[in-house]
Amino acid sequence: MKKNLLLLSFSLLTFATVSAQDNSKKDDKKDASDAVIEHNTYNKWTVEAVAGQSKGTKPYSTGYYSSNPDKVLGSFNFNSFGLGVRYMFSPKFGLKLDGVYEKFENNEKTDSKPFETQQLRFGIQGVINAARLFNIEEQIGRLGLLIHGGFSYARFTPKLDSGIDPDLNQVGESGGVSNVDRTENNLGVMFGVSPEFRVTKRISIIGDFTTVANFRQHFAWDGHYSKQDNNLAGQLVSGSIGLTYSFGSEDLHGDWAIIEDKRLDEIDELDKRIGDLESMMNDADKDGVPDYLDVENNSIAGVAVDTKGRMVDINKNGIPDELESFLQTNYATKETVTQAAASANEEMIKRLINEGYVTTYFDTNKTKPTNVSTEGIDFMLTYLRNNPSASIDIIGNADEIGKTEYNNNLANKRAESVKAILVKAGINPNRLNVVSKGEDTSVDKDSDGARKLVRRVTFKVK
Incomplete structure (x- = not known):
């Protein structure tokens, strides 16, 4: 099982790396800093392959531990490999299924007694795209952050040929222990955070920090079995790094595609309509008739106009009646108005x-x-x-x-x-x-x- 998982992880990582190189060549034709592209839809499926280090924090039998108790920072070695698939029901919320192979053993640089155990762990978790939840995806560009939590199921198997002392009689304060040739099934809850960095439109680098707490556990992480009826409080922490690949009909990774809000479109449309109404209500020649109804928007200020903004000229002599009346009142003789306009x-x-x-x-x-x-x-x-x-x-x-x-x-x-x-x-x-x-x-x-x-x-x- 371990060899198969390692081979599958290596294959997926190789495929993702080659895909990233191909996509990078295509992206080079465009602006490399173009981190955000607007889409009405988004890719909902994502697969990931990760590798990292897992440590059982407790319980351990007396004389067994995975890190050096005299040092703050211990050595790092890859002892966990995982594959996962995620589906986003909406831009903010989704579901993740993953499987992880983990191997626990004593650190050779410590004084711990030798041990070796292994675990195959599966998880089903809800996922929150925190960048979208807080509406900061445009501000942080290629960065992203996922929060996940849910339930885990694990099959834990000690290796009895790993040097376990058969005469050990204590697991912390849990009482007597014995070596049992069996595999234990454990259920637990898990919670983690996963920062991301988008490399190409579909591929990103992902880190993950996860903690697991088991409901029930009878084996210590060093492989000894508790004889007492009470369950051990098993806890595990894991850190990993890997690649994700988003697939679907869209070009851009689903975690970064900007989803247009239809409500904003409606607001923009209303703003446009209001702007159009304001333009229509302009009155360039100040004759009291809006421009959209005014067929003569160059009328003389103060001269009477009709409902279409035309200067009133009832006798069609080319002189607006207001001016004609003014001329008649101030300059008319006994002749006609037309004669007055032409002479006096x-x-x-x-x-x-x-x-x-x-x-x-x-x-x-x-x-x-x-x-x-x-x-x-x-x-x-x-x-x-x-x-x-x-x-x-x-x-x-x-x-x-x-x-x-x-x-x-x-x-x-x-x-x-x-x-x-x-x-x-x-x-x-x-x-x-x-x-x-x-x-x-x-x-x-x-x-x-x-x-x-x-x-x-x-x-x-x-």
Whole structure:
């Protein structure tokens, strides 16, 4: 049995090492420090192979002990070899089954009487991924920590040809002893911690520290059998190191895969919706109509608009009714309002144009006016037809996004585009002068709403 377990342990360790080398070559193509990859699922199965040292702490017969009582630290030798398999029901909790071969014998550097015993121990334990339990897996990167505990079953066998004194008559304070050619079955409880370090996506180095307390035990660890009816209080400690291999459909070891919390996704989605609502409720031209309903988001401040944000112009003469009323009240004669706007109020109209109230807007990186802003061009067409001696500057602007040279050229193209429209409408091109002002730096370039206001063409009457 011992030789078979040793051979199986060596085979599994060799396989894990070769796999680690192969995976390391693949990982070298990527960033070696990439310790965490996000996954919605994780590998649930893990196998492990370990080797280490086990010591029975008590009981021992008089004259027998496994370490030198005169030294704090004793010598270390591998006397235990184990194989295990673990299944994680969830990212935090799982179940582990393992088997360990252990050999106990006297230390040759001590004065202990010679003895040799062996034990085959099996365990079934619950496992807690402590890193996940405390939500620190991202902070500790490749490190990990497992806590495990459960029940053990062991078959303990003394070797009677190991030099045991047949005349020994005491096991601690338990009474008389005798050598018995038999194997004892023991049940106990066990608890341990296992620190981990991930080497590749599927392979990790694991250490383990475990203590076992048996419910009932009649053999001392040196192999002598108690004649009394009372049970001995058997205790065992074990330390080991080895390799684990995680297998499944995912690339990353199940102990390190980050599981996305669906509740966080829902919170992010709600945050996005709230952000969208806030953007929709913006009112760039301050006319009381949110941008998502405003089809004319460049209306003049203080001018009445309809439910879609359009400046009210009932008679369709190109002059908003608010301005038309102002002109009528302050400058009208007995003639019609249109005549007043064309004669007595010519300076007022010219001022409104030169101050930028008549504007045409453009989408990002576009030279064609937006559908809702062609009314500015229509207004200028009416003005030029009513004032055949007037000429104008067509002034192109752009926002600050992009290179300055490109934006200067874009502003010029926007002005040329408006000029072409007016020329096709019958205006003499000699009356139209294209001017590029390039980037307009008067607004916050990080604000989408503000940038809309400077992607425009304005006019200036000469």
